[in-house]
Amino acid sequence: MQVLLQINTNISVQQALDFVQTPECGGVVVFVGNVRNVTQGKAVTKLFFECYEPMALLEMEKIAQHMIDQMWVKKVAILHVVGEMFPGDTVVVIAAAAPHRAAAFAACEYAIDTLKETVPIWKKEYFEDGAVWVAAHP
Amino acid sequence: MQVLLQINTNISVQQALDFVQTPECGGVVVFVGNVRNVTQGKAVTKLFFECYEPMALLEMEKIAQHMIDQMWVKKVAILHVVGEMFPGDTVVVIAAAAPHRAAAFAACEYAIDTLKETVPIWKKEYFEDGAVWVAAHP
Amino acid sequence: MRVLLFGIAKDIAGAPFITAEGVSTVAELKSWLYGRYPALRQLRSLMVAVNKVYAGDEETLKNEDEIAVIPPVSGG
């Protein structure tokens, strides 16, 4: 099995790492996305992630397959949270293992960039004075 | 403290991650280098890492400072093993936290590329039929 | 036909799914949605997924399809 996909109320970097590590791959690159405590100068009190899960898993699968088919990656893990999160919490983990490190870097960055564009997950940011769905409006 | 440097007989990805994670940084990129079981078609039985430790720490410090001063990184951890290692073992961990993920990717890749060029650590690969110091000869 | 809603689209419609009538393409569904929920016009984009795949405006819709409105995503 080359791909681990997970959408869950909590996710583990170690699990992603354990999944992708293999003695045939010298380089593993992991991206860990955390909740920031400030957005555009305003303090964030909490976040809520909503997900169209069956489609999100399919879009994550497309990303992972592209990494393997086109970007010289051997194993991929993509983990994303749903539900309520707080500053400092880890909300996304992407791990890519490849025989050569440049491939692992390029593929991991491709994965997080593409996830943010295509995977149907929505983030609502809560502030002291209200809440907004991130990136919803121009 | 913005920089964690460590040269040790064993190193932990989690320790690097715990050190660099901070709620002001949305993106953390981690590079994990593992011992491959095959080099240029030959099975690797073990590795030995030797290190000129005081100078290696200074060179690692230069890398970390460049990431922070020039590459928009807030926190850095660079961990490298010494001694005997086996296929699958983790030998280097570099973690970079930055407010924006592109900076974290670029800086982490810069760090491992530069470490392999400047930090005085030497790897000896053991095969069934002998051993070589990696990259010593043209 | 039944249409799933997520994120801000769900908030605007006030429900996790709605029933759209008299639409047979993605383009017609979008027009119907914009007419019924003008606040959707303010969004940066509005996509429709048919059977969990992003669909172009020309795509036809059948009653048995799983149809979902996808406002701008913001995962990660």
Added chain:
Amino acid sequence: MRVLLFGIAKDIAGAPFITAEGVSTVAELKSWLYGRYPALRQLRSLMVAVNKVYAGDEETLKNEDEIAVIPPVSGG
């Protein structure tokens, strides 16, 4: 003066440090090393560090310096 050796340079010299005589610059130390240990000429590169910093050929050496021979590194 005392010169530290690492990696393949240590293997070639058969010792973790040696004493070099009559050298006052990095260039002279390298010549001395190449003369005494011809196998060092086969290496991809040979650097010298003075007080834990890479040194150019022109740099002068003092007895109290910490001098180290740095064969091609291969960490990571």
